[in-house]
Amino acid sequence: xxxxxxxxxxxxxxxxxxxxxxxxxxxxxxxxxxxxxxxxxxxxxxxxxxxxxxxxxxxxxxxxxxxxxxxxxxxxxxxxxxxxxxxxxxxxxxxxxxxxxxxxxxxxxxxxxxxxxxxxxxxxxxxxxxxxxxxxxxxxxxxxxxxxxxxxxxxxxxxxxxxxxxxxxxxxxxxxxxxxxxxxxxxxxxxxxxxxxxxxxxxxxxxxxxxxxxxxxxxxxxxxxxxxxxxxxx
Amino acid sequence: xxxxxxxxxxxxxxxxxxxxxxxxxxxxxxxxxxxxxxxxxxxxxxxxxxxxxxxxxxxxxxxxxxxxxxxxxxxxxxxxxxxxxxxxxxxxxxxxxxxxxxxxxxxxxxxxxxxxxxxxxxxxxxxxxxxxxxxxxxxxxxxxxxxxxxxxxxxxxxxxxxxxxxxxxxxxxxxxxxxxxxxxxxxxxxxxxxxxxxxxxxxxxxxxxx
Numbered sequence: 241x242x243x244x245x246x247x248x249x250x251x252x253x254x255x256x257x258x259x260x261x262x263x264x265x266x267x268x269x270x271x272x273x274x275x276x277x278x279x280x281x282x283x284x285x286x287x288x289x290x291x292x293x294x295x296x297x298x299x300x301x302x303x304x305x306x307x308x309x310x311x312x313x314x315x316x317x318x319x320x321x322x323x324x325x326x327x328x329x330x331x332x333x334x335x336x337x338x339x340x341x342x343x344x345x346x347x348x349x350x351x352x353x354x355x356x357x358x359x360x361x362x363x364x365x366x367x368x369x370x371x372x373x374x375x376x377x378x379x380x381x382x383x384x385x386x387x388x389x390x391x392x393x394x395x396x397x398x399x400x401x402x403x404x405x406x407x408x409x410x411x412x413x414x415x416x417x418x419x420x421x422x423x424x425x426x427x428x429x430x431x432x433x434x435x436x437x438x439x440x441x442x443x444x445x446x447x448x449x450x451x452x453x454x455x456x457x458x459x460x461x462x463x464x465x466x467x468x469x470x471x472x473x474x
Numbered sequence: 475x476x477x478x479x480x481x482x483x484x485x486x487x488x489x490x491x492x493x494x495x496x497x498x499x500x501x502x503x504x505x506x507x508x509x510x511x512x513x514x515x516x517x518x519x520x521x522x523x524x525x526x527x528x529x530x531x532x533x534x535x536x537x538x539x540x541x542x543x544x545x546x547x548x549x550x551x552x553x554x555x556x557x558x559x560x561x562x563x564x565x566x567x568x569x570x571x572x573x574x575x576x577x578x579x580x581x582x583x584x585x586x587x588x589x590x591x592x593x594x595x596x597x598x599x600x601x602x603x604x605x606x607x608x609x610x611x612x613x614x615x616x617x618x619x620x621x622x623x624x625x626x627x628x629x630x631x632x633x634x635x636x637x638x639x640x641x642x643x644x645x646x647x648x649x650x651x652x653x654x655x656x657x658x659x660x661x662x663x664x665x666x667x668x669x670x671x672x673x674x675x676x677x678x679x680x681x682x683x684x
Binding site (some may be wrong): 278281282283284285286287288308309313314316319320321445 | 515544547548549551552553556557559563568594595625652653657
């Protein structure tokens with residue numbers, strides 16, 4: 241069972257397109273579109289959103305991605321009327337990048353909070369591509385000591401031809417989202433697919449992985465394993 | 475007189491008439507500082523409310539407002555849908571299944587509606603939004619109810635007049651919320667369409683009781 245995702249957009253085509261794109265990265269995740277109005281206009285509709293939330297219920301929680309103003313308000317209204325609002329989280333994230341990052345995290349087995357966090361991590365990297373990210377407070381596990389060195393580190397050379405493109409980034413971010421660890425890869429948040437892509441690391445580049453927290457060792461080994469296997473690519 | 479479900483249905487019917495009559499005016503207000511769909515959306519939304527009322531006539535004012543809330547949130551499409559929807563929903567929750575509404579309950583329902591709009595839209599007085607009509611309306615209703623003559627019509631008139639004054643007072647403001655805020659200083663000199671439609675809605679409530 242995985243966390244399910246609902247995409248709310250003013251445009252039916254945008255919602256359907258974002259779902260289509262995210263689903264490519266996450267074949268086992270239920271991702272539902274709630275775009276436009278029931279009569280096919282631009283806008284958002286409580287009816288459509290509630291129907292999608294109904295269909296998404298019964299899994300391990302639901303994370304909702306939205307676009308502009310009234311999409312947020314309609315999603316909030318739906319939560320006000322929902323039978324189980326506690327099982328639904330609204331992510332404050334860019335719609336497309338957030339939906340892809342959320343889907344990848346859900347595919348990796350992350351819980352609803354971690355899926356929401358993965359979506360929101362896409363926001364930071366979209367705003368400050370290449371800059372050193374500030375680790376979000378919620379991802380810092382209690383055992384980590386700020387200012388001290390990481391609990392585990394590793395250096396891995398990319399051997400696949402295409403380097404760090406979307407699918408490898410999705411695999412790394414998705415797996416890390418499911419772990420109890422704060423991970424940086426060459427200074428960017430390892431749970432952020434878009435952050436990893438901004439590294440633009442080609443074949444032969446070395447990824448420096450630093451990890452803090454209970455699953456720090458597993459996180460470093462996870463990234464190392466993927467890199468050394470070339471992400472299953474030539 | 476007391477306000478009952480027949481008043482609520484007359485009110486919603488007069489809202490639908492007011493939105494149809496003022497559709498073009500609201501579109502023009504919204505064209506100046508928004509995306510020019512407010513009149514269209516409000517007209518469509520309240521026509522849908524009329525259909526729902528005819529389909530399954532509600533038995534209490536609270537039930538009428540709940541039905542209105544759900545319909546507006548599903549059919550309007552733009553930001554006015556969740557905003558007015560939340561207003562009617564909170565008023566419905568406040569009134570519960572009471573068959574009649576006295577002045578104190580009426581004022582309480584209008585305050586609950588205003589609080590719902592503020593919570594949903596995260597706007598404050600002076601942001602050039604419908605809050606600028608609803609806050610003076612809710613406060614005037616509370617003041618009129620507190621005088622204690624027991625006349626619901628006085629409370630409705632006080633609310634409607636305060637909403638109209640509040641809507642007119644948005645003319646010189648610079649928008650800080652919603653699509654009009656993208657225009658910055660250029661939003662000054664135009665009435666906020668949401669405040670204008672709010673005043674129409676509260677004026678219709680008077681007509682339904684008169």
